[in-house]
Amino acid sequence: GQQVMQIPQYQHVQEGEDFTTYCNSSTTLSNIQWYKQRPGGHPVFLIQLVKSGEVKKQKRLTFQFGEAKKNSSLHITATQTTDVGTYFCASSGNTGKLIFGQGTTLQVKP
Amino acid sequence: SQTIHQWPATLVQPVGSPLSLECTVEGTSNPNLYWYRQAAGRGLQLLFYSVGIGQISSEVPQNLSASRPQDRQFILSSKKLLLSDSGFYLCAWNWGVTEAFFGQGTRLTVV
Numbered sequence: 001g002q003q004v005m006q007i008p009q010y011q012h013v014q015e016g017e018d019f020t021t022y023c024n025s026s027t028t029l030s031n032i033q034w035y036k037q038r039p040g041g042h043p044v045f046l047i048q049l050v051k052s053g054e055v056k057k058q059k060r061l062t063f064q065f066g067e068a069k070k071n072s073s074l075h076i077t078a079t080q081t082t083d084v085g086t087y088f089c090a091s092s093g094n095t096g097k098l099i100f101g102q103g104t105t106l107q108v109k110p
Numbered sequence: 111s112q113t114i115h116q117w118p119a120t121l122v123q124p125v126g127s128p129l130s131l132e133c134t135v136e137g138t139s140n141p142n143l144y145w146y147r148q149a150a151g152r153g154l155q156l157l158f159y160s161v162g163i164g165q166i167s168s169e170v171p172q173n174l175s176a177s178r179p180q181d182r183q184f185i186l187s188s189k190k191l192l193l194s195d196s197g198f199y200l201c202a203w204n205w206g207v208t209e210a211f212f213g214q215g216t217r218l219t220v221v
Contacts, residue, residue: 006153032208042200046207065150088154092207096161102153107180 004029004091006101014109019076021104023089030093032065037103046074056060056091079108112137116201116213123220129174129188131216133201136182143184144210145176148198156186160184196220 008021013019014048023032031050035043047056049072056063062075076083089101116133123129135141145157158176159167166176173192177185184201196219204210 033209035210042212042215043210048209050182052208090210092204096141096204096207097156097159097167098144098202098204098210099156100146100154105151 004032004089004099004101006089006104007110009102010103010107011074012107012109016078019079019083019089019106021074021089021106023036023072023101025070025091028069029072029091030069031091033090033092033098034072034074035084035088035090035100036084037088041085043088055076058084059104074104079106084108112203112211114201114203114211116215116216118216119214120217121219123191123218125193125220128188129186129191129218130197131186131199131201131218133184133186133213134143134182135203138203138205139181141182141205143178144181144185144200144202144204145184146200146202148215154200158184158186191220193220 001016004023021078031048033048034046036046037043047063052069053067054065060077072089074087086103086105088103090098092098113136143160147157148154156169160178163178163181166210174188197215201213202210
């Protein structure tokens with residue numbers, strides 16, 4: 001079945017440093033979604049990418065969808081303590097069933 | 111606007127006891143409904159997926175079952191809980207291939 005692999009599992013950065021998490025699939029993805037889960041909370045949708053090579057920005061966050069639609073990345077510039085949490089990629093494939101990557105937990109040291 | 115309700119927020123149950131977690135969605139019709147489980151510090155494991163009343167797809171063989179008696183109601187059940195059933199259970203909904211909206215989650219501890 002459809003799987004999305006996400007790395008790294010954990011990342012500790014100093015406040016002000018950049019952060020990137022990567023999502024990969026062995027099959028072509030119809031779309032990729034990104035979510036953020038704050039400690040103790042539930043995942044909250046950030047963005048969806050559907051086009052090959054698509055790049056979208058939200059303030060300090062940059063989301064990319066690979067040309068082959070098999071990988072995606074989320075990059076945070078100049079992290080802040082408010083960026084702490086777990087970031088998930090997810091894809092609904094052709095069936096609509098939403099499958100999540102394993103998540104990357106970001107810790108930011110002030 | 112659409113809202114999703116999930117309860118209870120926390121639950122402590124003894125091994126061997128039954129379980130019933132309920133999730134309801136308001137302000138929408140024909141949603142896709144999901145149950146996920148998240149072990150401490152881990153990812154989201156899809157347990158059940160439903161595209162309509164009485165239509166349940168079980169993703170992982172386990173001690174749990176799900177039912178969708180009404181269009182906007184999704185129930186997660188177990189006849190006898192195991193220690194390994196402990197975790198954070200999340201209900202979610204979406205339409206087609208759009209973004210998912212999650213409930214607040216139920217933190218289940220089996221003792």
